Amino acid sequence: MELKTPEQEFHRFRARVAAAALLVLCGFGLIIARYVYLQVVRYDYFSTRAEANRISLLPIVPNRGLITDRNGVVLARNYSAYTLEITPSKVQNLEETINELADIIEIQPKDRRRFRKLLDESKNFESLPIRTRLTDEEVARFIARRYRFDGVDIKARLFRQYPLGEVASHAIGYIGRINQREMAKIEDDDELAANYRGTEHIGKTGLEQSYEKDLHGISGFEQVEVDASGRAVRSLDRTPPVPGNNLQLTLDIELQRIAEQAFGNRRGSLVAIEPSTGGVLAFVSTPRFDPNLFVDGITTENWDALNNSPDHPMINRAMNGAYPPGSTFKPFMALAALETGKRSASYAFHDPGFFVFGNNTFNDDKKGGHGVVDMVKSIVVSCDTYYYTLANEMGIDLISEFMGKLGFGSRTGIDISGESVGVLPSKEWKQRRFKKPEQKKWFAGETISIGIGQGYNAYTPLQLAHATATLANNGVMFKPHIVKYVVDAQTGVPRMVEPTPVADLGYKPENLDVVRRGMIGVITGGTGARAFAGAKYQAAGKTGTAQVFSLKGAKYVEHELHERLRDHALFIAYAPADNPKIALAVLVENGGFGAAAAAPIARQVLDYYIAGIKPAGAAPEDPDADADTEHGHD
Missing domain, CATH: 3.40.710.10 (DD-peptidase/beta-lactamase superfamily)
Known part of the structure; x- marks a missing residue:
């Protein structure tokens, strides 16, 4: 059995300490290098990401333009109303959530069918209405129980209205929710994609369709500071939307x-x-x-x-x-x-x-x-x-x-x-x-x-x-x-x-x-x-x-x-006959x-x-x- 002298033990100890110190030094060097890389080299990138996490850009949908006849009679207008909306991606059990909501706010079978149709046509992270045009009483009842429903919220939205109903319907046309084909076309155009962010409706037929660009307007944006859970803390900046242009028709x-x-x-x-x-x-x-x-x-x-x-x-x-x-x-x-x-x-x-x-x-x-x-x-x-x-x-x-x-x-x-x-x-x-x-x-x-x-x-x-x-x-x-x-x-x-x-x-x-x-x-x-x-x-x-x-x-x-x-x-x-002001054709x-x-x-x-x-x-x-x-x- 070999006997070690104190000098040998000391030298071996010093070698171990030196190796450990070198290892610690390398570790600190890597940490410092990583710190420099993150804080100096990649500062702009991570600063932007951090700011993006802190600040959320919320689109503001513009007010759609009005349509009037030649004498100023309103044929298409907008009004604001509350809607009860669900973001499916934030809800664990969609059917159960809807049933619980129905105990608070009346949700008819037609509302459920429409919601299912919208769900099939939309991305699951979009907010979809389950009930529209809520009364003040219904809004108050839900707000008192909001804590129970993750992914469900009340939103104020603008609704299109045609006050004369069926009159001139084929000329005026109508708007409807943007479908997948229309969304794909919008997303292919960068300018359109930016302007339609947050927009859920588009002209489908008639003047609503052919004058869509004029009627839609230009979307605005609001910069909102959010906390770690994504809740809005305060508004930082706001770019107001530009409302759509109004149309005055030749129709009497x-x-x-x-x-x-x-x-x-x-x-x-x-x-x-x-x-x-x-x-x-x-x-x-x-x-x-x-x-x-x-x-x-x-x-x-x-x-x-x-x-x-x-x-x-x-x-x-x-x-x-x-x-x-x-x-x-x-x-x-x-x-x-x-x-x-x-x-x-x-x-x-x-x-x-x-x-x-x-x-x-x-x-x-x-x-x-x-x-x-x-x-x-x-x-x-x-x-x-x-x-x-x-x-x-x-x-x-x-x-x-x-x-x-x-x-x-x-x-x-x-x-x-x-x-x-x-x-x-x-x-x-x-x-x-x-x-x-x-x-x-x-x-x-x-x-x-x-x-x-x-x-x-x-x-x-x-x-x-x-x-x-x-x-x-x-x-x-x-x-x-x-x-x-x-x-x-x-x-x-x-x-x-x-x-x-x-x-x-x-x-x-x-x-x-x-x-x-x-x-x-x-x-x-x-x-x-x-x-x-x-x-x-x-x-x-x-x-x-x-x-x-x-x-x-x-x-x-x-x-x-x-x-x-x-x-x-x-x-x-x-x-x-001698000075025509009107010409017409009639078919029955x-x-x-x-x-x-x-x-x-x-x-x-x-x-x-x-x-x-x-x-x-x-x-x-x-x-x-x-x-x-x-x-x-x-």
């Missing part, structure tokens, strides 16, 4: 209301335009819907009622419904004949009551014909035979070219998105439309029905009103628009939506005068005379009836047909004859706008009772 809401009431329970559309500017005075699609239903998230019951209704109230018939124009097409055909030199105004022929083309016979609405017919009379009595022969002489190419310049078969450019194109038939259109080679060829016999507004013709009421306004304005076409001013919400300075002339079609005054005389004759002694008897102004118009399905030679007897198989009723007009789906169903609606609208006469209040009676039942009487 009283005119709109009168037009909608005139339809009663019938389906259809009316579009009225100021010819000299393109400003839309009335934009009707019936049946309507209540846009207030969509603001909080529409319930399943309400959505099913709207979506499954056989009347399809959600369809904007004014700009998405395409219909044959029927005899309302004849004034434009007459103008086309004059402008292209295919007919003179003085040309007249004896109407036998039919037109034979090959092996086919095209019958007039009046058996035996209308006698001797010139161009003005052809419009007044709505002579089909005159336009059968005219269409045959002009050919489809010439008809299509002329009508295309009037806007038929193309979008008008109105300031509501989603407008339909319609169908302006032509050889080129048929080539694109059909797949089979035998279907692609245009046959000369197909042109005959085009002349009376039937066949492949299909246009929106907006297009028909647009063309009528152009005719009334001597061939000068303006783009239709519904917004008149965009008003800065801060300064109150209005920015006018300038009338946009699209084209001057250069029609000859003498040709326009021939068509005008024919359309005045419709009102004074023709198919529209009964509807306009005793009018205090002179209007120019044309009735129309569009076939819904082929009778295959059988006689049309209206009361024997199912209501939805009856003809569509149409009417176009402008007034006063399955209404029967234009003179009986559509013209009386136009009369009520023109009475109010031109003469200031309001209707008694009742919708027109069902025209079935006294309408002529012989097919073809416009």
Whole structure:
């Protein structure tokens, strides 16, 4: 056994101490190095993170802009109300929490269904409303028990309201909660993402959608100091939001209301335009819907009622419904004949009551014909035979070219998105439309029905009103628009939506005068005379009836047909005839004859706008009772 001397023990001890000291020194060196790295090298990074943990940026949603009619009547506004909201990521048992909340505040089954729908569409860390528009008593009851509910809070939110309900709903549109597709689009745009932080609603249809950028405004932010648990301690800084701009429309809401009431329970559309500017005075699609239903998230019951209704109230018939124009097409055909030199105004022929083309016979609405017919009379009595022969002489190419310049078969450019194109038939259109080679060829016999507004013709009421306004304005076409001013919400300075002339079609005054005389004759002694008897102004118009399905030679007897198989009723007009202030198109789906169903609606609208006469209040009676039942009487 080796004996260690004291000197050896001392040297070994010193070595151990030195090693331990070196180890401690290295440890302190690492600590100091780490300290220098964190406090000096990475100071800016960690200082920013610490500040971010201490300061929370809360978005402030801007007040959405108002929408008013041309006279300042409010059509869309905002109001503040309390909501009971749940942040699902902060709640352990969501169903149990909702049940406990229901013991304090009434939560109906529809509230639960809406919450579940929102939950499916949202991220689970978002705050979602389980109840909206709480009363003061309900707010007080919850606040007294708030300590029991983590992740549940009361918030004050702005709600959109449409005070007139269904009136002009298809023009105004509605807002709704931002869905996943819309959120993805917003997040792809850095500027939009910043501006929509904290925003839960966006314009879905109508002006609410097409003027979203103006109406939304610019979001603000508040810097709030928070403690370790995330609770707000104090406000450090605030950047106020910029409210959205207000919209003042060209719509006259009283005119709109009168037009909608005139339809009663019938389906259809009316579009009225100021010819000299393109400003839309009335934009009707019936049946309507209540846009207030969509603001909080529409319930399943309400959505099913709207979506499954056989009347399809959600369809904007004014700009998405395409219909044959029927005899309302004849004034434009007459103008086309004059402008292209295919007919003179003085040309007249004896109407036998039919037109034979090959092996086919095209019958007039009046058996035996209308006698001797010139161009003005052809419009007044709505002579089909005159336009059968005219269409045959002009050919489809010439008809299509002329009508295309009037806007038929193309979008008008109105300031509501989603407008339909319609169908302006032509050889080129048929080539694109059909797949089979035998279907692609245009046959000369197909042109005959085009002349009376039937066949492949299909246009929106907006297009028909647009063309009528152009005719009334001597061939000068303006783009239709519904917004008149965009008003800065801060300064109150209005920015006018300038009338946009699209084209001057250069029609000859003498040709326009021939068509005008024919359309005045419709009102004074023709198919529209009964509807306009005793009018205090002179209007120019044309009735129309569009076939819904082929009778295959059988006689049309209206009361024997199912209501939805009856003809569509149409009417176009402008007034006063010598200095037009308003032009319109009316369509009543399955209404029967234009003179009986559509013209009386136009009369009520023109009475109010031109003469200031309001209707008694009742919708027109069902025209079935006294309408002529012989097919073809416009």
